[in-house]
Amino acid sequence: MRRDDWLIHQLPVGMTEDDFLVRYLTIFQRMSDTVIEQVDNLPKMFDPDVAPDEMVRTMAQWLGVDWVDSSLPDRTQREIVRRYADLIRWRGTRTGLTMLLELLTDGPVQVRDTGGVFPEGEAPGAPSHVRLDVADAGWNRVEDLVRIVRAEVPASVTFDLWVGDDHVWPPSNPATATIGQLPEPARTSSDEMAATRNPGSVTTEGGNDA
Helix, strand or coil, X not given: CCCCCCCHHHCCHHXXXXXXXXXXXXXXXXXXXXXXXXXXXXXXXXXXXXXXXXHHHHHHHHCCCCCCCCCCCHHHHHHHHHHHHHHHHHCCEHHHHHHHHHHHHCCCEEEEECECCCCCCCCCCCCCEEEEEECCCCCCXXXXXXXXXXXXXXXXXXXXXXXXXXEEECCCCCCCCCCCCCCCCCCCCXXXXXXXXXXXXXXXXXXXXX
């Protein structure tokens, strides 16, 4: 804890008895206090819990998040930055997608993929695919939710996105809508799941390719 008279306190004992000198140095101490307070508060500028709103959005951009809108509630903006900083290490994995969708929709999320690990030459030839189910779009517009998910899913992976009972991605197109689509209902047998896995899909928990 810094003393209120931190500058005056550094004077030799005899000089503190000089009233003029003390009052003169007090001027410089008060000027310096404003600078020192800024330095003291610098770590808080990078804390999403207490940083100014503009700084929170700047931190989001540092993390590669371009969807933190200033119109969102202040609490929501800070929560996005805080939680995305934690999930970024899981980016591109099933765990990362689950955490992201929970953050975006604040509701139940289900992520299923056709990934797996296979001996050389035995991997299925079907495209890697993931199915994402959320109860609703949360505070997002559906088109924004699709855009965010497309940026997070690995480039080599196709995906289906369901919001409630609505199939919102890919667009209704008989030529592409069922490419790599997971069967409905989802397989539960471990043997059946192994038969559908593909090495290029979303990675499994722990960051290893699945």
